[in-house]
């Protein structure tokens with residue numbers, strides 16, 4: 001895992017909610033990278049692409065990933081400095097990608113003045129959301145509720161969670177253009193809060209211990225039954 005980076009609006013304490021929604025994918029595209037808390041904490045995809053319009057953000061990522069110790073390396077990460085909209089408009093999608101989008105907040109939902117060197121006005125939100133609405137692959141968008149989002153992402157599913165800011169607790173919304181998946185790309189963060197995650201983790205460890213303790217023939221029969229009864233779905237899902 002790449003070392004954490006503190007970043008305004010960063011998802012350092014809430015990335016689990018986003019990862020717990022991610023269907024299996026081959027290519028991961030995070031379009032407004034910032035400190036990239038989601039990318040840093042999710043299981044890497046075969047290929048990952050991180051984009052940010054701020055050259056200082058991208059330079060910091062390049063410095064950190066140039067010659068990392070092996071335990072902080074992130075496999076096959078392509079960094080792009082540029083506008084998300086231009087990248088998405090040009091990219092040749094195959095459908096096995098997952099796009100995660102965490103743009104600067106809509107000006108009317110912000111409690112703080114401008115915090116990013118590259119920021120968004122209302123027209124930028126309109127351009128981005130109109131483009132996202134047409135993408136032919138699973139997309140997850142983070143933000144605070146606003147009528148513009150409901151209008152331009154009409155028909156998308158939503159999930160909300162509480163997130164601490166430096167001053168209070170606010171409700172963040174995730175908009176996504178697919179049904180909540182039965183199979184996750186990364187199931188290590190399952191659970192809505194710390195306690196639930198601990199409980200699920202321990203339950204999984206107990207199950208794994210029982211499988212490990214089986215004699216090899218019994219384990220093989222069990223693995224065969226599991227495979228026949230619950231075949232693993234292909235990587236991409238349809239939108």
Ligand SMILES: C[S@@+](CC[C@H](N)C(=O)[O-])C[C@H]1O[C@@H](n2cnc3c(N)ncnc32)[C@H](O)[C@@H]1O
Nearest residue numbers: 007009010011032034035036037053054083084
């Ligand atoms: C809300 S922050 C992302 C925080 C990130 N999710 C994290 O965990 O740290 C938004 C980012 O979008 C970048 N940005 C602003 N306009 C952009 C654009 N048109 N295309 C790509 N990135 C942009 C900003 O530089 C900033 O880093």
